[in-house]
Amino acid sequence: MEPAIALIGVTVVVFLVNKVWSRRPRGIEIALRAGVAVMFTLTGCAHFTVMRADLVAMVPDWLPAPDALVTITGLLELAAAAAMIHRRLATPAAVGLTVLLLAMFPANITLALSGRPLPWWDELVPRTLMQALFLAATVTLAVLTHRSARHTTEDVIPTRTGA
Numbered sequence: 001m002e003p004a005i006a007l008i009g010v011t012v013v014v015f016l017v018n019k020v021w022s023r024r025p026r027g028i029e030i031a032l033r034a035g036v037a038v039m040f041t042l043t044g045c046a047h048f049t050v051m052r053a054d055l056v057a058m059v060p061d062w063l064p065a066p067d068a069l070v071t072i073t074g075l076l077e078l079a080a081a082a083a084m085i086h087r088r089l090a091t092p093a094a095v096g097l098t099v100l101l102l103a104m105f106p107a108n109i110t111l112a113l114s115g116r117p118l119p120w121w122d123e124l125v126p127r128t129l130m131q132a133l134f135l136a137a138t139v140t141l142a143v144l145t146h147r148s149a150r151h152t153t154e155d156v157i158p159t160r161t162g163a
Helices: 002-022 027-046 052-058 066-083 087-112 124-156
Strands: none
Touching (some): 027 087, 052 066, 052 087, 087 124
16 A cells, blocks of 8 residues: 555655646656656565565465565666656656566465455455556556657757758
């Protein structure tokens, strides 16, 4: 639940701050980049701290080396979160996070169907809805940053007209 709160909270706060003080174009893109960066910093750090054992336990049995997979996914999340700061890296980072979220979804199913007592937000339907929110954020960010980069390139490089 904390990652969803971080994503929504940071995105809204940065968007409102931009609206009130800065009024920069691409306000939603900047806000979403900040929200995604904070969220994946939070989740990436969880791979190496108090939640590590729970995350290792979530890895489906058919995947090898659960401990290594948790380490790798944590490093990828932290790298992508850091990449959100740089506009040129935001698109590949958002695409990578989208793929990572899809690849990690079986772990969410494994947790939800484990039979262990879970808080309501870790049950299958709420967990799936939260995953859909995260995917919506990363896909939207990939589209926004790709369009932004395309328009920036077109603005910076003048096109020749005439002979």
